Amino acid sequence: EAGVAQSPRYKIIEKRQSVAFWCNPISGHATLYWYQQILGQGPKLLIQFQNNGVVDDSQLPKDRFSAERLKGVDSTLKIQPAKLEDSAVYLCASGLGTQYFGPGTRLLVL
Amino acid sequence: AQTVTQSQPEMSVQEAETVTLSCTYDTSESDYYLFWYKQPPSRQMILVIRQEAYKQQNATENRFSVNFQKAAKSFSLKISDSQLGDAAMYFCAYRSPAYSGNTPLVFGKGTRLSVIA
Numbered sequence A: 001e002a003g004v005a006q007s008p009r010y011k012i013i014e015k016r017q018s019v020a021f022w023c024n025p026i027s028g029h030a031t032l033y034w035y036q037q038i039l040g041q042g043p044k045l046l047i048q049f050q051n052n053g054v055v056d057d058s059q060l061p062k063d064r065f066s067a068e069r070l071k072g073v074d075s076t077l078k079i080q081p082a083k084l085e086d087s088a089v090y091l092c093a094s095g096l097g098t099q100y101f102g103p104g105t106r107l108l109v110l
Numbered sequence B: 001a002q003t004v005t006q007s008q009p010e011m012s013v014q015e016a017e018t019v020t021l022s023c024t025y026d027t028s029e030s031d032y033y034l035f036w037y038k039q040p041p042s043r044q045m046i047l048v049i050r051q052e053a054y055k056q057q058n059a060t061e062n063r064f065s066v067n068f069q070k071a072a073k074s075f076s077l078k079i080s081d082s083q084l085g086d087a088a089m090y091f092c093a094y095r096s097p098a099y100s101g102n103t104p105l106v107f108g109k110g111t112r113l114s115v116i117a
Helices: none
Strands: A005-007 A010-013 A019-024 A031-037 A044-050 A053-056 A065-068 A075-079 A088-094 A105-109 B003-005 B010-014 B019-021 B024-026 B033-039 B046-052 B064-069 B074-079 B088-095 B111-116
Touching (some): A019 A088, A075 A088, B024 B074, B046 B074, B074 B088
Parallel strands (some): B010 B111
Antiparallel strands (some): A019 A075, A031 A088, A044 A053, A088 A105, B019 B074, B033 B088, B064 B074, B088 B111
């Protein structure tokens, strides 16, 4: 069984630029999560999807972050414009009973 | 809101010895799930063990076992016969039951485990 795929693995941008991350969950998983993990901390939820609908985006900074899951499979997380404090690892996970994580995208904002 | 506390930022253990990582949590729910995840330096988060709150029996997975004390809201992880490959960040996490609909994981800050050869 293929795991959760994410790309890119690393991204370096300058502040005020935009960036997008892609996630492909495990086949058949209706629930998809995006987490932000700042260095030295545990992951924190940004947004949860159930199929292509948003379940929880209360912690998503909506003035700069957006996410979509149009066909209920792949998902894209976008940051525009990026700030220095957005430097973090962005983790995608899928599954309801047990969540399985992708390798993450490490973002550095200079 | 639920919170998870890991009071040990760093721990070390000799190879082949046993180590226990601590975790406490706060919740008003009676039904929930607890997890330990391992995150090696490559950053792939891997599930180590899972415990359902309604089960009194402590979960075990090979060399990994938990001590789940529901009344005390404590959920510690014991690693027996430690191996070099066990070196990683370990995160304790809480999840509400599926019927609540909103089921993200709430993580602690993690414990960095070093294994000394």
